[in-house]
Amino acid sequence: MQLEIRPDPAEVGRARRWARSRLAGSGIGDDESLAETLILLVSELVTNAVVHTGCPAVLRLSLPRAAAESATVRLEVADRSERAPVPRCVDGDETGGRGLALVDGLADRWGWSPEGAGKRIWCEVDRCGQFRETATAYGGGASVSSAASVSSASSASSAYEGRAFEAV
Template identity: 60%
Template sequence: MQVLDKQLEVGPEPAEVGRARRWVRAELLRASRGHPCPACPDESQTDTLVLLVSELVTNAVVHTGRPAMLHLSARGPACTVPVRLEVVDGSSRAPRPRRAADEDTGGRGLELVELLADRWGWQREGAGKRVWCELDCASGRDTPHDDRKVPASY
């Protein structure tokens, strides 16, 4: 059973990253009001999801210069389902995590995704690709990996 299944088309402008962050936060809030426990992201988990969206959408916008599609989903009625984020873009170039130097102002996006998400990956999608990540949102405030989650301030 699908509890949350939403899409947002994202334009190729950097300002779209902020719009995507606000949209995900609003959709998670709306879903939590409509169901007793759609995916159970608490405030910290929601902040983490917003940061993950920021990184995935930024990569799509910066590295392709084309529109992208953001997909937000959570399956099942149980409170232990993962929330899945996917960004489909028009570039077939594989995402590659970089190791940024201390003074670099960029290059940490996929490193953050790798650190914060419980799972992530990518696959070819037509002429482009789909980059996805999942965050397990367990029931209550005790999540399995809280010690490695870093909340974002957006």
């Protein structure tokens, strides 16, 4: 399933509504923590595409055929920008810049790869992993794998290219 996204901030709300309806159609109810986690991830990835690229994008949602307890849900946003996603460190007063940190904290795995004249950013959430407390996910329950860690912000974009990140 996919949804084409225009480079307009209003598209973020449309993407959330679209994803929520697809989740409900697959048996993942609004009242499940999995649904709320996935909707927040959709919101962050689509917002990043709209705000940071100014290009159209495509949101893809891969849902399990049955609502199995061990199923994995995958979200992807492909855009036409070649700029790598760069996780930022922001102080407490800034109003933005936390999107990839949220993705890192909420998804079981995430990463990105170049694709044609653009890139694809993806994340996965394992349905069986939803038993963990929400506070753990928000409190830094995920970390970047050591293979992708970098020592300076200037090398961040090249160090993260093509890497996958996994919650540990």
